[in-house]
Amino acid sequence: MTDELDLAQASEAVADQTTRGAALQDIAARYPDLWPMIAQHPNAYPKLLRWLSEVGDENVKGIALARLDTSTSQLPDLPPVPDMPADLPAVTDMPQDLPPVSDAPPNRPWHIGSAQPTRHTGMSTAMKLVIGFVALAVLLGAGITVFVLVSNNLNGGPPPISTNVWTQPATDNAEPNQDYSTQPEPEPTTDVDPEMEAQRQLKAQIDSDADFVAYQLQDQWTTQLSAKKYGVKWEGHSWTYQDIWNEFLQLQARYPMAAMVQPSQYASFNLGPEWYVTVSGLTFSSPDAALNWCSSQGLSDGYCFALRITNTHGTNSKHKR
Numbered sequence: 185m186t187d188e189l190d191l192a193q194a195s196e197a198v199a200d201q202t203t204r205g206a207a208l209q210d211i212a213a214r215y216p217d218l219w220p221m222i223a224q225h226p227n228a229y230p231k232l233l234r235w236l237s238e239v240g241d242e243n244v245k246g247i248a249l250a251r252l253d254t255s256t257s258q259l260p261d262l263p264p265v266p267d268m269p270a271d272l273p274a275v276t277d278m279p280q281d282l283p284p285v286s287d288a289p290p291n292r293p294w295h296i297g298s299a300q301p302t303r304h305t306g307m308s309t310a311m312k313l314v315i316g317f318v319a320l321a322v323l324l325g326a327g328i329t330v331f332v333l334v335s336n337n338l339n340g341g342p343p344p345i346s347t348n349v350w351t352q353p354a355t356d357n358a359e360p361n362q363d364y365s366t367q368p369e370p371e372p373t374t375d376v377d378p379e380m381e382a383q384r385q386l387k388a389q390i391d392s393d394a395d396f397v398a399y400q401l402q403d404q405w406t407t408q409l410s411a412k413k414y415g416v417k418w419e420g421h422s423w424t425y426q427d428i429w430n431e432f433l434q435l436q437a438r439y440p441m442a443a444m445v446q447p448s449q450y451a452s453f454n455l456g457p458e459w460y461v462t463v464s465g466l467t468f469s470s471p472d473a474a475l476n477w478c479s480s481q482g483l484s485d486g487y488c489f490a491l492r493i494t495n496t497h498g499t500n501s502k503h504k505r
Contacts, residue, residue, distance in 0.1 A: 191215060198222055205229045206400050209441075210467050212236065213477075223247040231396055231441055231465065238440045382425035383414075386444070386460055389432065393443035396465070401443070401493050402450075404467040407474045408491040409435050409442065409483070413459045428460050441465030451495045463491065 189197065194211045197203050198221045205227045212222050212232065219240050222228055224247055228236075237248035412418065412428045421427070436442045445461045447453035453461065468474040474490035481488065 191217070194218060195221070198225060201226060203227060205232060206404060206467055208232060209400065210469070213466050213468075216240075219244045220247060223251065229396075229400065231400075231443075235440045235465075379425050382429040385429050386425060386432075389444045390446045390460075393445070394449075396443055397445055397463075397493060401463065401465070401467060403492070403494050405469065405471055405474050405490055405492050406467055407464040407478055407488050408461060409439070409464055409488055410462040411447075411455065411459055413456075432460075432462050435462050439464050439466075445493065450493050452491070452493055463493070464488075 189211075194215050195218060197207060198211060198218050203225065208222050208225055208228055209232050211218060212235075219236055220243055223233060223236050223240070223244050228251065230252060233248040233251050237245045237252070240248065410431060412423050412431070414423065414425055414428070416423050432442070432444060441464065443463055443465045445453075445463055446457065447455035447459050447461050448457035453459075455461070464477075466477065468477065468490070471490035471492075478485075478488035478490075
């Protein structure tokens with residue numbers, strides 16, 4: 185086990201490029217002097233790097249953050265911009281003998297399609313006759329309309345039909361003077377249930393930590409920090425989903441590698457799927473080493489105990505003696 189290694193042996197293990205991430209995590213928990221080497225190790229996974237960036241000095245923090253921020257380091261170098269030739273012709277070097285745009289006098293109307301432009305000399309007699317007939321027809325129509333309006337009003341007839349072209353045609357179900365404006369209807373507002381949102385966040389956290397638990401914590405001794413379910417009574421309080429989520433955030437702020445486990449996915453838990461278990465994320469070679477860590481953190485037996493996450497049956501948890 186890694187806790188049996190002295191500092192020299194641990195240094196050799198970190199120098200080995202094939203050392204697994206779980207072993208690096210175990211060494212990091214015991215030898216802070218090796219944090220710079222661990223932060224540069226190719227098998228240092230993101231959660232371990234984030235933890236190092238939280239607890240390490242400025243050197244370790246810089247290395248860990250640089251490893252986490254790989255988005256810019258993978259960009260290809262852009263080719264240099266080629267130099268522009270110095271002998272480009274100047275913009276003013278344009279020929280000065282260009283013909284003028286047009287010799288036509290201003291506001292000169294032209295006949296489209298004629299070989300030679302000709303000017304209008306006046307309105308033809310036929311055109312004047314057409315305009316006269318149109319004007320006469322308009323006057324006659326206006327007189328007839330006035331006569332019909334007056335006649336209907338005097339005889340109690342029906343009101344005239346509106347000819348406003350801007351009025352929309354009425355439908356069978358439309359109310360009189362209905363507003364046909366096309367303003368969008370306001371979207372219905374739905375209040376988010378805080379309990380449902382907290383339950384969704386808990387489920388998302390379990391999914392996010394699933395790979396870390398499976399590949400880094402499985403079959404390893406770690407420490408359990410909390411186990412809660414909706415409605416459980418603890419210290420005189422009935423816990424809600426919001427309480428469970430807020431407690432996890434507080435534990436994660438204190439222990440950056442903390443993870444949430446779904447107990448029903450592992451045989452080492454005697455709990456149902458409605459429970460939410462938070463572990464420290466640190467691994468230990470023995471239950472006694474895990475319990476010593478609980479003592480060093482000032483956590484009592486009711487809040488912290490050794491736990492081995494595994495799918496094999498047996499004694500996989502140990503409280504303080």
